[in-house]
Amino acid sequence: MRHGPGTPAGILAEMADGETSDTITGESASTALAYLREMSPDLRGGAILDRNGDVLAASSHPDRWREDASALLGVADRAGAEAVEQVHVATEQGEVFALRHAGLAAVAVTDRFALASLLLFDMRSVLRDLAAGGDGRAGR
Amino acid sequence: MTPPKPHRVLLDRVSGYADEAAAYMRRRRVARRPFARLYYEGGRADDHAADSVLGGELFVAAGRLIEVAGKRTKP
Numbered sequence: 001m002r003h004g005p006g007t008p009a010g011i012l013a014e015m016a017d018g019e020t021s022d023t024i025t026g027e028s029a030s031t032a033l034a035y036l037r038e039m040s041p042d043l044r045g046g047a048i049l050d051r052n053g054d055v056l057a058a059s060s061h062p063d064r065w066r067e068d069a070s071a072l073l074g075v076a077d078r079a080g081a082e083a084v085e086q087v088h089v090a091t092e093q094g095e096v097f098a099l100r101h102a103g104l105a106a107v108a109v110t111d112r113f114a115l116a117s118l119l120l121f122d123m124r125s126v127l128r129d130l131a132a133g134g135d136g137r138a139g140r
Numbered sequence: 141m142t143p144p145k146p147h148r149v150l151l152d153r154v155s156g157y158a159d160e161a162a163a164y165m166r167r168r169r170v171a172r173r174p175f176a177r178l179y180y181e182g183g184r185a186d187d188h189a190a191d192s193v194l195g196g197e198l199f200v201a202a203g204r205l206i207e208v209a210g211k212r213t214k215p
Contacts, residue, residue, distance in 0.1 A: 045209030064208045072201035076178050079186060079194050086179035089202035092172065094209070096202040109209035
């Protein structure tokens, strides 16, 4: 089934790299998100979404994270011909990071001046481990 | 050679501090300027200005996420 680019499923389905394990549970995603928060003291909140755009774990209000993360990735995808891999938006109120990897997407909101490269590295490693069937803490 | 008058020393010092402060504020303004950056596979990156249509939409979408994340709770 082909998902349109404007739908949450379509936005999150266009994953370029890797395959995702079919057995990602909400529990392992929650553990991964907690680990990400532990590693990133600037993190205010975040969410991990599957390839259908459904929230596997969120720091709060899963429905809103699903809707707003899909909106951000949807706008980002409209910028170019190919699907975006990372998004970094810095505002006066905070910074937003979104990363797609191995069929999953992670979105994080941090305080201003967060260490972007470290956070993105951590997000990527968490998603990689989750996709491989772990709980995101492979680097521990 | 006569030493500089005391008030000149004071003025020079105050001017020095003012210059430092101005430079700090300039750096801070540049560092705090909002931006929206998209990265693609292969390492390509695109910046989108806040006053562009797409940049504005990215900032609105990011603002919603910042809102839902709320304030960080201090440990």
